[in-house]
Amino acid sequence: MPNPYSGLSLWLEQAGDLTPRPTLPGRLDVDVAVVGAGFTGLWSAYYLKRADPSLRIAVLEKDIAGYGASGRNGGWCYGHMNGSLSAYAAESTRELAVAMKLENYRTVDLIGSTLAAEGIDAGFVKGGALTVARSAAQEQALRSGLQSDRDWGFGEDVNTWLDESALRAHVNVAGARGAKHELHCARVQPAKLARGLADVVERMGVPIYERTEVLRIDQGVVRTVHGDVRADVVVRGTEGYTVHVAGEGRAIQPITSQVVATEPLPSEVWDELGFGHGEVVSDMVNLGMYCQRSTDDRLVMGGRGGFQPRHGGLNEDEILDQRVFAALRAAMRELFPAIGDARFTHAWGGVWGASRDWAPVIGYEPERGVTWAGGYGDGVCASNLAARTMTDLILKRDTELTKYPWINHRAPNWPPDPLPRIGARAMSMAYGLADKATIRTGRSPRWLPVVDRLSKLGDK
Secondary structure (H helix, E strand, O other): OOOOOHHHHHHHHOOOOOOOOOOOOOOOOEEEEEOOOHHHHHHHHHHHHHHHOOOOOEOOOOOOOOHHHHHHHOOEEOOOOOHHHHHHHOOOOHHHHHHHHHHHHHHHHHHHHHHHHHHHOOOEEOOOEEEEOOOOOHHHHHHHHHHHHHHHOOOOOOEEEEEEEHOOOEEEEOOOOEEEEOOOOOOOHHHHHHHHHHHHHHOOOOOOOOOOOEEEEEEOEEEEEOOOEEEEEEEEEHHHHHHHOOOOOOEEEEEEEEEEEEEOOHHHHHHEEEOOOOEEEEEEOOOOEEEEEEOOOOEEEEEEEEEEOOOOOOOHHHOOOOOHHHHHHHHHHOOOOOHOOEEEEEEEEEEEOOOOOOOEEEEEEEEOOOEEOOOOOOHHHHHHHHHHHHHHHHHOOOOOHHHHOEOOOEEEEEEEOHHHHHHHHHHHHHHHHHHHHHHHHHOOOOOOHHHHHHHOOOOO
């Protein structure tokens, strides 16, 4: 009988034994309690234990390690950091904002070397990220973004422009005019990364208690369904699933992402498609698209879904949006006609968390004994930097990382339900119309800036 967790994504289906670990046996006293066995929680346990092997650490997970976004995302280990550099600089300095972003770029290579050192085979290949322009308006927007990066001091060792012929040497996207090539990005099999990291953390002497739901975090104690865990410090790594933890406020909004995958494609199809060096690809549609070539030669494509309610918990059935799946399949055939009549064998969804201004944040509350991170957008990479930063904060080490402005970044709370969901649906419809108009005419509609301003209401 197949394990029920294997049906949550292609990645988890391929991740080996998913038998749940033991639950929390009862009351426990530790130095650090980590809530959530995704990338944020597991990297935190890894770096804390490596920094101080004497620490008593326990990881508490509602389901199994890698159950959430860590086992269901698009498989981009992307050094790009979301959020406004201007906003971060205003809270600190320009130099610190730039240094933080450069550190996230370097984190891609750090993750790759750590996986190699720990023997985690997660299909890590650093081939860069290609954001493709298919209209004049999209090309202008990408070139404008490149110029902004140059103005901030980022050079061609970070990103560069590829014209149509140079792009075709990497991937063959129908109607492409060129692409921005972000060098610091790797393809990865995320569930194998999460599950492999969990095994490493266990071998280091950190127990992971699965099927142990956390109900609430109070000062010095984590309340679970199987008993209280008393801890000097709590690391909350729940990201989009924070809605399950009572009393954690409106800082993070859960948003779904949907992914589809083809059957393994033959070599002659890949000869036409490209993707020969681990590249990942997105386009400039406002609603987002991201894809990669999997280690078993499938074309995998994802895109943003909808907002989920913050009250009442997440419903797995609502995460699966058949309309988004259909749109992704159609988009894949449009962008990559070389796939022909290939079958789609997998479709799944997951939840990630967004802050109100779409900037990742580390929350550090020493008076409460809690630190947390989330709102990444691109969390495979940023979660590692967050974990290293939280390790330094917890151990009271004064380092470059502890100066970065995403620590206690002041993002406003999301408005109460159901306002975010209503607004998101309206924005989704507007951006969908804008994407169609841009592809059809080659120009962004004149009303798009109004939609952009409306979408950012409350960000400041």
